[in-house]
Each structure stands twice: as C-alpha cells, then as structure tokens.
Amino acid sequence: MKIYGVAILAVCFLAGHILGDLLGRAFHLTGNLGGVGFAMLLLILLHDRFNKKKMITAETESGILFWGSIYIPVVVAMSATQNVRAAVSGGWVAILAGILGTAACFALVPVFARFTHKTRNAS
Amino acid sequence: MNELVKLLDKNGLVFAFLVVGVIIWLSYLVSKKLTNGRIPGAAIAISAGLVIAYFGGEKGLASVPAFSGMALLGGSMLRDFSIVATAMGASFEEIKKTGWVGLAVLVMGTVVAFFAGGSIGYAMGYTDATSFATIGAGACTFIVGPVTGSALGASSDVIAISIAIGVIKSVTVTIATPFLAKRLGIDNPQTAMVFGGLVGSTSGVSAGLAATDVKLVPYGALTATFHTAVGCLLCPSILYFIVQSFLH
Numbered sequence: 001m002k003i004y005g006v007a008i009l010a011v012c013f014l015a016g017h018i019l020g021d022l023l024g025r026a027f028h029l030t031g032n033l034g035g036v037g038f039a040m041l042l043l044i045l046l047h048d049r050f051n052k053k054k055m056i057t058a059e060t061e062s063g064i065l066f067w068g069s070i071y072i073p074v075v076v077a078m079s080a081t082q083n084v085r086a087a088v089s090g091g092w093v094a095i096l097a098g099i100l101g102t103a104a105c106f107a108l109v110p111v112f113a114r115f116t117h118k119t120r121n122a123s
Numbered sequence: 124m125n126e127l128v129k130l131l132d133k134n135g136l137v138f139a140f141l142v143v144g145v146i147i148w149l150s151y152l153v154s155k156k157l158t159n160g161r162i163p164g165a166a167i168a169i170s171a172g173l174v175i176a177y178f179g180g181e182k183g184l185a186s187v188p189a190f191s192g193m194a195l196l197g198g199s200m201l202r203d204f205s206i207v208a209t210a211m212g213a214s215f216e217e218i219k220k221t222g223w224v225g226l227a228v229l230v231m232g233t234v235v236a237f238f239a240g241g242s243i244g245y246a247m248g249y250t251d252a253t254s255f256a257t258i259g260a261g262a263c264t265f266i267v268g269p270v271t272g273s274a275l276g277a278s279s280d281v282i283a284i285s286i287a288i289g290v291i292k293s294v295t296v297t298i299a300t301p302f303l304a305k306r307l308g309i310d311n312p313q314t315a316m317v318f319g320g321l322v323g324s325t326s327g328v329s330a331g332l333a334a335t336d337v338k339l340v341p342y343g344a345l346t347a348t349f350h351t352a353v354g355c356l357l358c359p360s361i362l363y364f365i366v367q368s369f370l371h
Contacts, residue, residue: 008168008205009204009208011186012206012207013207014192014202014204016207017154017203017302020274024274025301030325032191032205034323034355034356034357034359034360035192035203035274035355036203036206036207036270036352036355036358037352037353037354037355038309038356039207039210040205040206040207040209040210040348040351040352040354040355041289041314041352042209043208043210044210044301047211049336050365054214060188061211063207064139064211064349065211066208067204067208067347068205068208068209068210068211070201070208071205071206071208071209072147072168072169072200073140073143073144073147073164073196073201074196074197074202074205075169075172075202075265075266076138076143076146076147076168076169076171076172076197077142077143077172077196077197078198078202078286079169079170079172079173079176079183079197079265079283079290080146080172080173080176080183080185080193080197080281081176081179081182081183081185081193081197081198082176082178082180082183082282082283082286083181083182083183083279083280083282083283084173084174084177084179084183084283085177086278086279086280086283087262088177090129091248091287092289093243093245093247093258093284093288094261094284094288094291095183095257095291096243096247096291096292097239097240097243097244097261097262097274097288097291098240098262098287098288098289098292099237099291099292099297100240100243101235101236101239101240101243101261101262101288101292102169102236102291102299102322102324104235104236104331105232105235105321105322105323106299106303106307106321107315107323108228108231108232108235108321109307109308109309109314109321109322110307110308112224112227112228112231112317112321113307113308113309113313113314113317113318115224115227115242116221116224116313116314116316116317118297
C-alpha cells in the first residue's frame with residue numbers, strides 16, 4: 001500500500017522536526033535547527049533497516065518516491081512565491097556567489113580525489 | 124470572471140498543481156528545443172518561477188488573486204516533506220564504503236560553499252549574520268538556502284537571493300562539468316562521489332554527469348543527496364553560530 005510509504009515518510013519528517021525544534025530551543029532560537037537533515041538521515045537509516053529485513057515492498061516505496069519526484073515542482077512553486085522584486089537589487093550577489101562558490105568547490109575535487117586513490121590502493 | 128477567480132482561489136492547491144505542471148512542461152520544451160538539453164529543464168523552470176514572481180507582489184505570484192494556492196504548494200510544509208523523500212535514493216552502506224573521504228567532502232563542500240557565498244554577500248552589503256548564513260547556504264544548494272533562511276528568520280528578499288544563487292550554481296555545474304571532467308579526474312565512481320559530495324546541487328551534478336558519462340550519475344547523485352542533508356544540518360546551526368560570533 002502506497003500510504004504505508006507516505007506514513008513512514010511522515011514519521012521521519014515529524015521526528016526530524018521535533019529533533020530540530022528541541023535543538024533550536026537548546027540554543028534559545030525560535031527556528032528549527034537541521035530538522036530536514038535529521039529527517040533525511042532517519043529515512044535513509046529506516047529504509048536501510050526495512051530493506052535488509054525485506055519488510056518494505058516496491059508498492060510502499062512508490063509512496064515515498066512519488067513525493068521525492070514532486071520536489072522540483074514544489075521548488076518551482078516556492079521560487080514563484082518569493083519576493084523577487086526586492087531581491088533584484090542584489091542580483092550581482094546571486095551571480096557572483098553562485099559562480100565563485102561553485103568554482104571553489106570544483107577546485108577541491110582533484111585534492112580529495114587523490115585521497116580516494118590512496119585509500120583504494122591501501123585496501 | 125469574478126466567479127472563476129473565486130473558484131480557483133477556493134481550490135488553490137489543485138490549481139497550483141496545474142500552474143506548476145504547465146510551467147515545467149514549457150521549461151522542459153525550452154530545454155530540449157532551444158538549449159539542446161544543455162541547461163536542465165528543472166533549472167529553467169525554477170528560473171521561470173523567479174521571473175514570474177517578479178511580476179507578482181510581496182508573495183510573488185501568490186499575491187495575484189486566483190493564484191493564492193501557489194503559496195501552499197511552495198510553502199515550507201510540502202517543501203520539506205518532498206525534500207526528505209528524495210533521501211530514499213541514498214544508501215548508508217554506499218556512503219560507508221567511501222570511508223572518511225566521503226564524510227570529509229560532504230563537510231568540506233558545505234563549509235567552502237557557505238563561506239565563499241557568504242563572504243561575497245558580506246562584501247556586497249549583506250553584513251548581518253542571518254543574511255550571511257542564508258546567502259552562504261544558498262551557495263550550497265537552492266534547498267539549503269531557503270531551509271536555513273526560514274530557520275533563522277531571514278527576510279523574503281534574502282531567501283530569494285539564496286534560491287537564485289542555488290539556481291545559478293545548478294546551471295554552472297551542468298554546463299561546466301562535461302568540459303572540466305577530464306581535467307578534474309572525474310572518470311571513475313570514486314571521484315564521481317567526491318565530486319557530488321563537494322559540489323552538492325543534485326540536479327546540476329546529475330545533469331552534468333549525464334553529459335559526461337551516464338554510468339557515473341548514480342554515484343555523484345548519491346553524495347549530492349547527502350550534501351543537502353549535511354547543509355540543512357550545519358548551515359542553520361554550527362556554521363551560523365561561527366558567523367554570529369564574528370559579526371557581533
């Protein structure tokens with residue numbers, strides 16, 4: 001049943017948000033700290049566990065996969081409801097930060113790639 | 124006409140499905156026909172969303188009568204719910220196999236993008252800790268930006284900038300990857316995982332690797348998925364506190 005997958009997703013989502021809220025409160029902030037990240041890690045671990053015990057069917061998985069596939073449309077809706085007119089004044093920030101931030105990450109690829117060759121040779 | 128607007132407002136979420144469906148269909152058409160698939164349809168659709176929002180009001184398109192449902196579809200509840208769902212594509216065993224390098228690149232990629240993006244924002248006038256963190260988080264991915272921004276209570280225009288940064292990153296990664304792959308040594312699963320973990324941007328990484336070597340796509344996408352989780356975890360917490368201690 002697809003709803004089982006959606007229910008598993010809902011459990012992870014809520015548990016992650018509760019954890020994030022508790023963490024936020026611990027640091028005296030009103031916001032939610034890393035709730036989405038916790039929820040993702042929880043889903044990965046739960047799915048892994050269920051998969052090993054063969055407790056999850058393809059039908060259940062499809063309930064989760066549907067919501068995963070809807071994330072680009074949701075992000076499109078989100079970007080269509082932002083205060084873009086106010087952001088345009090900072091247009092150059094977006095372009096510079098986007099391109100230079102990406103370049104910095106690209107530059108690190110060969111540095112870390114070297115370590116993977118080392119670990120592979122060692123093992 | 125008035126009756127129709129009332130009907131669409133009452134069934135806002137359903138109408139939003141239709142609106143977004145049409146935006147995405149047109150964007151993928153543009154991606155295929157005009158750019159030969161070089162710029163991913165998703166990146167065009169998100170950019171189109173930002174352009175459309177420009178012609179709306181404070182809440183973008185949702186400020187226009189009949190389109191109020193867009194705010195629900197693009198709101199934080201459904202956004203976070205669908206992001207969490209994408210994590211199912213990743214396996215904990217695979218990430219363990221890459222060992223400490225796999226973890227190191229996830230943290231390094233997030234930290235480097237965060238401070239590179241945030242510093243540029245700072246240099247251009249966004250000097251408060253919340254804006255620094257939101258803009259820096261946007262340089263991770265267009266998901267981490269708004270998640271961090273709403274957690275820290277950033278203003279909508281800063282959140283919009285963080286989305287724009289993430290979109291530009293996605294486009295840059297998609298276009299640059301096939302050209303730079305050889306020079307960066309991205310020709311095996313291990314390096315592809317390092318690449319995905321450092322760069323993040325799942326849509327950019329998977330589209331860029333697809334143009335490089337289709338066999339590398341799942342490896343890059345795997346670590347890129349984790350990159351978003353690590354970003355959502357670190358940016359509004361530890362990294363924000365570091366920034367706060369410097370800017371106060």
